[in-house]
Amino acid sequence: MPTLEKSPIGFDATSPSHRFIAELLREADIQLDGSRPWDIQLYAPGVIDSALSRGNLGLGESYMRGEWDAIRLDELFYRIMRAQLGQRIKPTQLIYHSLRSRLLNRQTAKRAWEVGEKHYNLGNDFYAAMLDQRMTYTCGYWKHAQTLDEAQEAKLDLICRKLQLKPGMRVLDIGCGWGSFMGYAAEHYGVECVGLTISKEQAEFGQRLLRKGLPVEFRLQDYRDESETFDRVVSIGMFEHVGHKNYREYMSVVHRCLKDDGLFLLHTIGKNLSNTVTDPWIDKYIFPNGELPTLGQITDAAEALFVIEDLHNFGADYDRTLMAWHHNFETHWPRFKEQYGERFYRMWRYYLLVCAGAFRARQIQLWQLVMSKQGILGGYSRVS
Numbered sequence: 001m002p003t004l005e006k007s008p009i010g011f012d013a014t015s016p017s018h019r020f021i022a023e024l025l026r027e028a029d030i031q032l033d034g035s036r037p038w039d040i041q042l043y044a045p046g047v048i049d050s051a052l053s054r055g056n057l058g059l060g061e062s063y064m065r066g067e068w069d070a071i072r073l074d075e076l077f078y079r080i081m082r083a084q085l086g087q088r089i090k091p092t093q094l095i096y097h098s099l100r101s102r103l104l105n106r107q108t109a110k111r112a113w114e115v116g117e118k119h120y121n122l123g124n125d126f127y128a129a130m131l132d133q134r135m136t137y138t139c140g141y142w143k144h145a146q147t148l149d150e151a152q153e154a155k156l157d158l159i160c161r162k163l164q165l166k167p168g169m170r171v172l173d174i175g176c177g178w179g180s181f182m183g184y185a186a187e188h189y190g191v192e193c194v195g196l197t198i199s200k201e202q203a204e205f206g207q208r209l210l211r212k213g214l215p216v217e218f219r220l221q222d223y224r225d226e227s228e229t230f231d232r233v234v235s236i237g238m239f240e241h242v243g244h245k246n247y248r249e250y251m252s253v254v255h256r257c258l259k260d261d262g263l264f265l266l267h268t269i270g271k272n273l274s275n276t277v278t279d280p281w282i283d284k285y286i287f288p289n290g291e292l293p294t295l296g297q298i299t300d301a302a303e304a305l306f307v308i309e310d311l312h313n314f315g316a317d318y319d320r321t322l323m324a325w326h327h328n329f330e331t332h333w334p335r336f337k338e339q340y341g342e343r344f345y346r347m348w349r350y351y352l353l354v355c356a357g358a359f360r361a362r363q364i365q366l367w368q369l370v371m372s373k374q375g376i377l378g379g380y381s382r383v384s
Contacts, residue, residue: 017048028083030076037072038079044068052089060281060354064346073350074323077357124205126340127178129332130325135178135205138237138267139318139366143384148324151317156184159234161383162310162370163263165189169231172196172257174223175238179206179216186214194230196223224249226257232265233258239268239298243291247301255305255373264306264371269318270295271364286351292364306371309380315365322356 022032031039042048044067050058062068070076080086124135131137132152140151141158159181165171167190173182176195179202185191192215197203199220206218219226223238233254242250254264271292278291299308329352333345358364370380 015048017052021048021052024085024088025080028079028085030079038070038075040068040070040076042068055086055089055280056282056354057280057284060285060347060350063350064285064343066342066346073353074326074356074360077354078360079357081358081361081363122201124178124201126336129335130328132180134180134183136180137177139269139314140321140324141314142317142320143314148321148328151321151324152180153184156181157188158383159236159265159267159368160185160189162368163232163234163265165191165232167191170194171232171234172226172228172230174226174233174235174254175241176202176206176218177237178202179209179218181234181236182206182216183209183212183214186216191215191232193217194219194228196221196226198222223253226253228257229259230257231259231262233262234265234267236265236267237269239266240287240290240292242293243289244293244297247293247297251301251305258373260373262373263309266298266367266369266371268293268298268367269315269364270298270367282351285347295367298367298369302371306373307375308369308371309376310368310370310382312368312382312384313365314368315359315362318359318364318366319356322352322359326352326356 018032025032025040033039033041044062044065047059047062047068050062052058054061127137128135132140132149134149134152134156136152136156139155140148141155142151143154145151145154163171165185169189169191171182171185171191171193173193173195176182176193176197179195182193182195186193186209194217195206196219197206203218203220206216209216235254239250258264269292271294274294274296283290295311302308326349329348337345359366372380
């Protein structure tokens with residue numbers, strides 16, 4: 001666990017902004033320059049004012065510069081979010097970001113490739129060190145699991161069983177990542193898989209599955225360009241990159257690609273409140289043009305196209321998954337320190353631990369929805 005080595009500059013009791021934030025944080029049992037692992041240590045002036053004016057964008061950037069710290073960032077943000085302190089602060093300099101997120105289509109076919117270049121193409125070696133042995137970059141299922149590998153295999157098997165896979169079926173995986181689902185489904189359920197990705201690194205890495213003789217195909221293309229039909233369609237952790245202006249088109253593409261008697265499983269992070277926009281720090285540094293849907297947006301987009309057969313929320317499992325990724329990241333960081341540098345280290349640590357805190361606070365969720373085109377006669381049998 002990291003320790004704080006620098007000397008804090010001290011809490012400025014004469015500053016109105018410091019006093020306001022100190023009183024607000026006290027409601028979540030957090031102290032400025034306190035001694036507990038989740039307390040904030042200030043190392044430079046201006047951190048508080050930047051957070052007030054620029055929200056998490058200002059707070060995250062000042063963290064990346066080393067201007068403040070906390071030993072347990074995950075616990076700090078869990079407390080902030082559980083107490084809903086963010087709703088009490090209205091950053092004045094983020095009005096443009098809010099309007100842009102609401103009014104513009106930031107996930108057009110042209111811009112969809114940006115997240116692949118900036119995030120998923122960081123390097124296969126880096127992700128292999130952080131993730132499980134199958135390179136599964138989505139939430140694990142920890143119901144009966146003790147390790148990250150077990151949790152990810154349990155999640156992949158859960159999806160296969162929910163889709164009722166049978167040997168010989170053809171499955172489309174929209175946003176296939178490094179091919180973890182396709183590899184598992186082909187190995188254990190005898191299906192053929194086609195995966196879509198916008199990351200060249202992922203597509204190249206996926207060739208290892210072909211070398212194993214598995215019936216999988218990686219297509220480096222946008223989901224909107226797919227027109228073949230399949231027995232099953234799955235999308236695991238990709239819907240967060242679709243954007244609200246494209247939800248209906250996305251569902252129409254899935255409807256077009258799914259056989260009439262097929263099943264579609266959507267695995268996505270989601271948010272509780274519809275009147276919020278993408279976190280500006282996450283948008284700038286981690287997932288450009290990303291957007292979390294609400295459950296209502298998903299069901300509206302699916303209306304008249306799909307019957308929702310099953311809904312499963314295991315968002316609390318993402319906290320444990322992120323903490324496992326963070327453990328691996330810290331363990332293997334010495335291998336990558338020279339390549340990526342201190343600023344990247346603080347950025348990535350902030351990303352993993354802030355997200356863990358958000359899932360722990362139940363501010364964001366993880367949903368799996370199973371859908372059919374016309375409804376399954378006699379009903380759908382839920383598996384767990």
